[in-house]
Amino acid sequence: MNKRNVILCIDDEVIVLDSLKEQLQNEYKNYMIEVAESGEEAMEIINELIEDKIEVPVVIADFIMPGMKGDKLLEKIHNLIPGTKNILLTGQANVEGVSNAVNKANLYRFIAKPWEKDDLILTVKEALRSYNQEKTILKQNVELKELNTDLEKKVELRTRELKELNATKDKFFSIIAHDLKNPFNTLLGFSELLATNINSYKKTKIEEFINIIFQTSKNTFLLLENLLEWARSQTGILELTPSIVDIYELVDENIDLVYNNATNKKLELINNIPKDAKVFADPNMIHTVIRNLLTNAIKYTKAGGKIEISSKIQNSYIAITVSDSGIGIKPENLKKLFLIDENFTTKGTADETGTGLGLILCKEFVQKNGGEICVKSIYGEGSEFTIKLRTKKLKSNP
Numbered sequence: 001m002n003k004r005n006v007i008l009c010i011d012d013e014v015i016v017l018d019s020l021k022e023q024l025q026n027e028y029k030n031y032m033i034e035v036a037e038s039g040e041e042a043m044e045i046i047n048e049l050i051e052d053k054i055e056v057p058v059v060i061a062d063f064i065m066p067g068m069k070g071d072k073l074l075e076k077i078h079n080l081i082p083g084t085k086n087i088l089l090t091g092q093a094n095v096e097g098v099s100n101a102v103n104k105a106n107l108y109r110f111i112a113k114p115w116e117k118d119d120l121i122l123t124v125k126e127a128l129r130s131y132n133q134e135k136t137i138l139k140q141n142v143e144l145k146e147l148n149t150d151l152e153k154k155v156e157l158r159t160r161e162l163k164e165l166n167a168t169k170d171k172f173f174s175i176i177a178h179d180l181k182n183p184f185n186t187l188l189g190f191s192e193l194l195a196t197n198i199n200s201y202k203k204t205k206i207e208e209f210i211n212i213i214f215q216t217s218k219n220t221f222l223l224l225e226n227l228l229e230w231a232r233s234q235t236g237i238l239e240l241t242p243s244i245v246d247i248y249e250l251v252d253e254n255i256d257l258v259y260n261n262a263t264n265k266k267l268e269l270i271n272n273i274p275k276d277a278k279v280f281a282d283p284n285m286i287h288t289v290i291r292n293l294l295t296n297a298i299k300y301t302k303a304g305g306k307i308e309i310s311s312k313i314q315n316s317y318i319a320i321t322v323s324d325s326g327i328g329i330k331p332e333n334l335k336k337l338f339l340i341d342e343n344f345t346t347k348g349t350a351d352e353t354g355t356g357l358g359l360i361l362c363k364e365f366v367q368k369n370g371g372e373i374c375v376k377s378i379y380g381e382g383s384e385f386t387i388k389l390r391t392k393k394l395k396s397n398p
Contacts, residue, residue, distance in 0.1 A: 004032045005055045007124065010042040010073065011035075011062040011089070016113075020060065020120075027121050028128075031057075039068025039076075046077055056084050057131040058124055060111075063090035063097055071097045074105035083134060085127035087111060183220040187213055222295065227357065229288060233364055240282050240368055242393070247277040247286075247320060251309050254290045258298055265303045265349075269294075272310040279318055279389040285365035286389070289373075292358035293322040293385050299348035300383070301326035317371070318391055323384040329377040337375060338363040362387070 007028065009020040017035040025033045034049075036042035042061070049056055059077055063070035074086040086105050088098065091113035101107040108127050111120060190209045198206065248271065255269050262269050279286070290309075297307045305325040312319045327349060329337070337359050366373045366387050377383035 003052075003054060004030060005057055006032045006034050006049055007058045007060070008042065008045060008049075008056055009033065009035045009060045010037075010039065010065070010070070012037055012065045013062075016062070023117055023120060024124065028124070038065060039070075039073035042073060043076060046080060050080065056081055058085050058087065058108075058127045060087045060089050060124075063088055069097065071101040071105065074101050074107065078105040082106065083131065083138075085131050087123060087127065089113065089115065183216050183223075186216045187220070190216075222291075223357075229361060233361075233368075240285070242280055242282050242369065244393075245279050245281055245283045245286060247279055247311065247318065248273040248275045250283065250287055251290055251320075254287065254294050255309075257291060258294045261295070261298050262307070265298065265301070265305075267298060267301055267303070268306045270306065270308040272308055273320070274311065277311050277318060279391055280393045281369040281371070281389050282365075285369060289362045289365050289387060290320075290322075292362050293387075296358060296385075297322055297324040297326065297383075300324065300346075302349045313391070314388065316391055317388045319386050319388050321384050321386040323382065325382045328379040328381050328383055329375070330379050334375060334377060338373070 007024055009017055009024070011017050011020070014037065017037065021033045021035055024031075032054075034045055036045055039061075042059075046056065056077075059074065061070040061073050065073075068076075070088055070090065074088065077084060078086060085108040086101065087108055088101050088110045098107070098110055101110075108130070109123050111123060190213050194201075194206065194209055201209070251271050251273050255271060259269070294307065294309075301307060301324045307322065307324045310321050310323070312321075333346075339360075362385075363373050366389070369389060371387055371389040373385070373387045375383060375385050
């Protein structure tokens with residue numbers, strides 16, 4: 001069937017249909033004029049047109065026909081295609097029939113037989129204009145609704161971004177004001193005791209003070225390093241420079257960095273990464289991630305416990321897991337771990353303090369490398385932090 005829009009005429013008299021078709025076809029050459037001799041035949045045509053996605057802007061129907069009357073037919077058509085302009089054409093319509101068509105079929109106009117050609121042409125012209133106008137308005141309303149929805153989404157996204165920025169700012173100032181200030185109080189306090197009273201202390205006490213100063217300095221340096229890396233990532237200064245990274249060696253390097261902390265708590269560190277395990281990622285970022293995961297595992301594992309680093313191939317990714325036999329995490333706190341606005345931290349098994357920044361940094365760095373990070377934990381039994389990284393360079397990567 002031709003894909004032009006259709007004007008449908010229904011009448012049980014063939015002569016009437018021929019006349020309608022001739023007059024309309026001569027005037028509206030851009031439209032297909034279809035005819036039906038009964039309401040039943042008209043409904044078959046309507047269903048075919050709907051199936052073929054052809055529009056029917058105007059329907060002209062006789063009122064008195066065998067079987068289905070015109071008002072009932074127009075009602076059915078209106079229920080299927082409510083935008084269509086329905087015209088009732090007859091010389092025998094009663095008030096009830098017209099009223100029924102007006103109320104239930106949104107009747108556009110009633111034309112009496114015999115009709116004037118000019119009146120018919122003008123009525124159809126106005127009906128087509130009204131149909132196209134309503135269609136345009138409907139389209140504009142849909143576009144406006146989509147625009148509003150898009151705008152709402154943008155506002156929601158911007159609001160969320162601003163909330164995260166405020167949380168980032170609050171976190172930054174909190175770390176500077178509290179977590180970075182407190183260690184310096186410890187350093188200043190114990191170094192002042194040694195500077196002013198060193199001769200009054202026994203060697204064992206001096207060694208204890210020096211060890212406190214050393215551990216505090218080391219932890220503060222780690223915090224400062226995380227803080228600077230995080231600040232660089234937030235300002236966009238930190239650039240992603242991916243390459244092939246030997247995970248076994250990277251894990252070994254980080255074990256060396258945290259070895260003293262682990263030894264002090266009598267923890268067993270096990271590197272079960274295969275020696276040929278490699279990923280495509282930024283080595284400095286992944287170094288920071290592994291260091292933070294190991295530091296956290298040490299912090300939350302009791303003396304005599306075990307920390308194991310293992311890996312598993314998953315399609316084009318390697319899943320690297322840092323598992324510990326530590327204190328675990330309560331289920332309600334798991335979802336807070338990687339959120340900047342939650343400010344969730346807990347003390348370690350030896351009263352070590354933290355900021356929660358390390359895990360936030362881990363998530364950001366892993367995601368920058370096209371990977372994922374997740375955690376499983378049983379409270380009182382231990383935790384598993386897993387990062388998934390690509391094993392090879394993607395074609396889109398530089």
